[in-house]
Amino acid sequence: MIKDRDLTEKRILDAVGRIVEREGFEAVGINAVAAESGVSKILIYRYFGTIEQLLAKYMEQNDFWLNFNLAQLPQGDVKEFSKQIFRAYIQMLRNSPALRKLYRWELSSKHPSIEQLRQRREETALKIISSVCELSGESFDRVAGISTLVTASVSYLCILGENCGVYNSLQIDSDSGWEKLLETIDFMFDKIL
């Protein structure tokens, strides 16, 4: 019997990661984590308090906007910056099962740890939107409206893509559909900004 709390905590968090990627946040129960990690339930309670606090820990390291580097805010070409940022968002979301599961979970939970996450995201969003406003001369509401339209739909389609192949005749579970969508987004920015 070796005693190493740090290692045990890591084992638990790693187990959470595996469960999330496989079955989503909804499947992260005390029994599942205990089984997956090989650590007894009571230790999980002792080290993390509740399952929710455990999840909060896990989430912080996995959100796109939370880890967005504000240093590289738009310099010259606002239009290009906008296209780029959404491109990056799509790529991230399409490549990360955990992130998709997180976004899905958010839709059915108002848990404190999630609310905190959202609040921090809002702060980042505000900075980005303001910055785009200044450089483009567009109104705040306009920029907020457009970015909301794009991010929300991208989030939705990425989540949906896990269980559904076609949406509005678009192949959202493969590159072909997403290329068309990206083309539409680019077109929109060209016409609007």
Add this chain to the structure above:
Amino acid sequence: MIKDRDLTEKRILDAVGRIVEREGFEAVGINAVAAESGVSKILIYRYFGTIEQLLAKYMEQNDFWLNFNLAQLPQGDVKEFSKQIFRAYIQMLRNSPALRKLYRWELSSKHPSIEQLRQRREETALKIISSVCELSGESFDRVAGISTLVTASVSYLCILGENCGVYNSLQIDSDSGWEKLLETIDFMFDKIL
């Protein structure tokens, strides 16, 4: 002890409706339905087979696109038609807890009854999009892309609004935020179509 199968089935379906509105489709289990309806579990099994078949019955009556009247396809002004249809979609979704819960459930399920629902929706969508294409002269991919962008984001934001008040500085749990969003959508159609 009165015997009336029709009434009992209605009681069960009504109970499903109440549970869905309160807690979402995920909460519709055999025990919950039995308790809410006051009907014993075994009768539910006898009359509906599985919980899924029960849900399928319930869903058919609640989808927006499934119940969309294709008779009123666009006549003259395509732009106005587009604006109207999304306006109707938003209103429906914002007013119906059950519909929101259905859309949320879809994001985490590929159950046969859901796949069938999606397929039927695709057929409707195809007809509408084609019709808009003809009248506007735009390419199919362009129209599909734009309507995808709008419907997906609206779906996402309506679902999210149940647990989250602000998204990208927009008040999505009140009319004020939605007015701004509608204004953005209208603006987009003016610039694009």
Add this chain to the structure above:
DNA sequence: AAGATATGTTACTTTTTGGTAACAAATAAA
């Protein structure tokens, strides 16, 4: 080395969930 504390194990209880068996009463068919 002795005691205190942190770490870990085992086995248990409780609650919730899905599922069924056995029986009772009402209605329909003969």
Add this chain to the structure above:
DNA sequence: TTTATTTGTTACCAAAAAGTAACATATCTT
């Protein structure tokens, strides 16, 4: 009427879930 069939009730069973009590051992402090 009497026999089948449908409808409904009661009381269970089994599995999975969360949660806890009691104990054992390693590690640190003094």
